[in-house]
Amino acid sequence: MSSNFGGKVALVTGGGGGIGRALCQVLVRDGAKVVAADRNFQTAQETVSLLPNPGDHLAVSMDVTSNESIDSAIKAITEKYQTPPSLVANCAGVLEMAPSWELDEKTFANASDVNFKGTFYVSQAVIKLLLKQQAPGAVVNIASIAGGYGLRDLSHYSGSKGAVMSLTKAMAGELAKKGIRVNCVLPGLIDTPLVRDTPLADSIIPFTALGRKGQPGEVAEVLAFLLSEKSSYMVGSCVEVTGGYTM
Numbered sequence: 088m089s090s091n092f093g094g095k096v097a098l099v100t101g102g103g104g105g106i107g108r109a110l111c112q113v114l115v116r117d118g119a120k121v122v123a124a125d126r127n128f129q130t131a132q133e134t135v136s137l138l139p140n141p142g143d144h145l146a147v148s149m150d151v152t153s154n155e156s157i158d159s160a161i162k163a164i165t166e167k168y169q170t171p172p173s174l175v176a177n178c179a180g181v182l183e184m185a186p187s188w189e190l191d192e193k194t195f196a197n198a199s200d201v202n203f204k205g206t207f208y209v210s211q212a213v214i215k216l217l218l219k220q221q222a223p224g225a226v227v228n229i230a231s232i233a234g235g236y237g238l239r240d241l242s243h244y245s246g247s248k249g250a251v252m253s254l255t256k257a258m259a260g261e262l263a264k265k266g267i268r269v270n271c272v273l274p275g276l277i278d279t280p281l282v283r284d285t286p287l288a289d290s291i292i293p294f295t296a297l298g299r300k301g302q303p304g305e306v307a308e309v310l311a312f313l314l315s316e317k318s319s320y321m322v323g324s325c326v327e328v329t330g331g332y333t334m
């Protein structure tokens with residue numbers, strides 16, 4: 088079984104961010120054409136400009152909380168490649184910290200809309216097209232140790248990531264026999280802009296066997312594996328990439 092993607096088109100949301108960008112690099116190394124999609128279009132463009140043969144790849148503006156924005160980005164992808172993406176990595180995400188008793192409605196809604204709803208609707212939009220063409224595909228979602236274990240001052244974020252784990256399993260069950268595999272990854276603390284200005288290192292690293300943060304590339308390799316045929320018997324899995332959190 089090969090991890091060479093043979094020119095398949097991969098949509099990476101949050102493609103301008105730490106893990107999304109690292110994933111674009113790994114996927115291109117392994118033979119995919121990538122679409123870096125981000126609400127921050129400039130960072131998506133930067134991702135593509137850093138790839139070998141940038142003209143083979145595409146940066147698109149996409150707000151995963153808006154179905155209209157998702158649809159117009161997928162239209163642009165289909166126009167460029169004459170096919171919808173067959174690989175999807177939902178890497179867009181937001182994290183703001185607050186104790187549950189101080190959390191405002193806007194912060195709660197943002198976590199839920201980007202992390203949970205966005206993951207669902209981006210997947211749904213692509214899956215509809217693949218089913219119409221009876222084409223195979225793979226989806227990988229990013230949950231978090233917050234989703235698996237719950238983290239303090241992140242009740243809303245933890246809930247949104249727990250929801251990503253459940254939707255992964257539910258969709259995986261629906262789609263496996265149709266040739267579309269859905270899996271997810273639970274990263275521990277990864278060195279990206281999302282967590283850099285937070286106190287999370289103090290609460291997570293002491294419970295991490297390796298005693299350090301992970302690098303975006305260390306998560307990207309697992310995401311790419313789950314998108315590849317090498318993981319052909321993995322369906323609805325939630326794989327921890329944590330450096331040994333709470334062992």
Ligand SMILES: NC(=O)c1ccc[n+]([C@@H]2O[C@H](COP(=O)([O-])OP(=O)(O)OC[C@H]3O[C@@H](n4cnc5c(N)ncnc54)[C@H](O)[C@@H]3O)[C@@H](O)[C@H]2O)c1
Nearest residue numbers: 101103104105106126150151179180231274276277279281
């Ligand atoms: N860094 C960590 O420690 C860590 C741990 C566990 C899970 N995660 C998850 O990994 C994923 C990637 O995070 P990261 O660490 O690379 O963070 P990051 O902040 O570097 O990247 C996230 C990207 O998502 C984009 N984004 C935010 N809202 C969006 C929207 N509405 N539409 C489209 N794009 C949007 C941002 O512009 C950014 O480029 C997220 O889902 C995050 O929750 C990260």
